[in-house]
Amino acid sequence: MLRVAVVGAGPAGIYASDLLIKSGEEVSIDLYERMPAPFGLIRYGVAPDHPRIKGIITSLHNVMNKPQIRLLANIDVGNDISVEEMREYYDAIIFSTGATGDRPLPIPGGEHSQGAGEFVGFYDGNPDFERSWDLSAEKVAVVGVGNVALDIARILAKTADELHKTEIPDNVYEALNTNQAKEIHVFGRRGPAQAKFSPLELKELDHSDTIEVIVNPEDIDYDDASIQSRHDSKSQDLVCQTLEGYAMRDPKGAPHKLFIHFFETPVEVLADNGNVTGLVTERTQLDGTGNVHGTGEFTTWDVQAVYHAVGYRSDAVAGVPFDERKHVISNDGGHVVDDEGNIVPGLYATGWIKRGPVGLIGNTKSDAKETTGMLLDDWRNGKLAPANNRDVLELLEAKHIDYATWDGWYQLDKAERALGEAEGRERKKIVEWDEMLTHSRAK
Structure with missing residues (x-):
């Protein structure tokens, strides 16, 4: 054997x-x-x-x-x-x-940004991570154009009550109830054809009545390599089509604005006594190969928190x-x-x-x-x-x-489902490590 x-x-x-x-x-x-x-x-x-x-x-x-x-x-x-x-x-x-660890954001002031993994660990009830989260920022930047960046932006843009029907534990719901975010800005250094979103994830952003997805029409740009990328990948083409739709439509008037910015490279996180006061980006331009170069045009964005979703470690x-x-x-x-x-x-x-x-x-x-x-x-x-x-x-x-053991998982699963059922939802996740083990050993 x-x-x-x-x-x-x-x-x-x-x-x-x-x-x-x-x-x-x-x-x-x-x-x-x-x-x-x-x-x-x-x-x-x-x-x-x-x-x-x-x-x-x-x-x-x-x-x-x-x-x-x-x-x-x-x-x-x-x-x-x-x-x-x-x-x-x-x-x-x-x-x-x-x-589960976060790669750092390698720019001046990057140490003042918050890692995607840390925030995901918080809202997913991972016992290794923080139980509370400062959500006082009204304007937030998210660096990265992958699905994790979209998850973070969407969680920040939704209301706590929208998420309460899921399996989030009480501490996450209570924190999200304090969320002050009204504008979330997602930044990518290249263009729509290089974004790493999944088509379905990108479309799901617009399913909430509280979220207005906004794309600047000037950010819809393709060079020869980008056009080829769309031709070679149906998934990438669908991403581009969805982004084009966001750029062309009329506003729907939702209270939370979720901006997706392309051709903006973060170059510095601004902070005062450890508190984020802004994000500086440099405008980029496609070079024909799908890559970009800087244009020397800089913008300072008024944000009070920066999250980076630039890769796990x-x-x-x-x-x-x-x-x-x-x-x-x-x-x-x-x-x-x-x-x-x-x-x-x-x-x-x-x-x-x-x-x-x-x-x-x-x-x-x-x-x-x-x-x-x-x-x-x-x-x-x-x-x-x-x-x-x-x-x-x-x-x-x-x-x-x-x-x-696996039998212990069945016991923990049963306990989480019972907690959720009491509130009319499928499950409520148990966060504390010792409490998880206690339920695992229940007979």
Whole structure:
């Protein structure tokens, strides 16, 4: 039997586990998770008003129900248990720990901006993040033109009551009730054809009666490379069509204005005693290749808060080679490799910890297929050192590690649904770590 540990119970780890089960090999998988609850990015990285994407949990749940998988949650691999200790119990270990940290905004005053990951962690009820948030700014800037930037802008532009029907916990609802934002400005340094929005995400901005999406017609511009990009990608063309529609339509009179600005590169965050007073951008211009150059024309935007959604950053796992420049586990596409590029037998990586925080769920599936393909080839060709025949639970109990299980998730899930039902909604998320564990152990 092939015995595998998968570290990280988000989509990447669960998809990898599913592929191993479907491989035809007899396999046993322990799925480790640092949090008390599984599902990673889907639980703690997707905006609460995206039920369609949250529905992915249903398919992940079906995989987790398979008898070949055992969830071992509330375990911090690298601290509670070392990778070397784990290698005695498994033929292979796959790391799928994702990315939750923020890359910095590398401009003067950037330290006064707030990271997308921090805000997402807050409104998604991640126990690692803040329980309260200062939402006193009436004018807010969001740097970045990806889906995370749209999520942040949309959450800031909606009312607390609009979001109360979702699974947000009480502390998030109370904070959003204090939100003073009336103008949200989203900035991208290139044009519509280079925006990384998903078409559906972009269209959803306009579904709220409280949000007026505004695009300056002067920002609708394409060079030859941009036109080719639209021709090559139906998705990108739909994004451009939607942005053109926003630019051409008449105002609908909604109270919250959400501006999407293109061809504006942030160059400085202005602050006084740590308080943001403005954002300076330089106007850019397409150069024919889809890239841009500065024009020397600068604008100071009157904003009191700046959020940056310029990319997530993964953290190293103790005992595993890590590329500090790219913020990923060093790998050759699946195998973990050392500083000299040599394969570390039995160790693999998949998902954002392997390739960086880019792509959608579909990319994660193909990523897992590549990694598990390498692992299975190594197993079938006798390249993996066999594990011992003992159960890792012996080690966990000897180390007094207080782990949670899949049955515990069912108990936590039941508790969250009961809290939501009492208020006429599907679920209300439990935030506190210890409270999550208490419900996980309820009988």
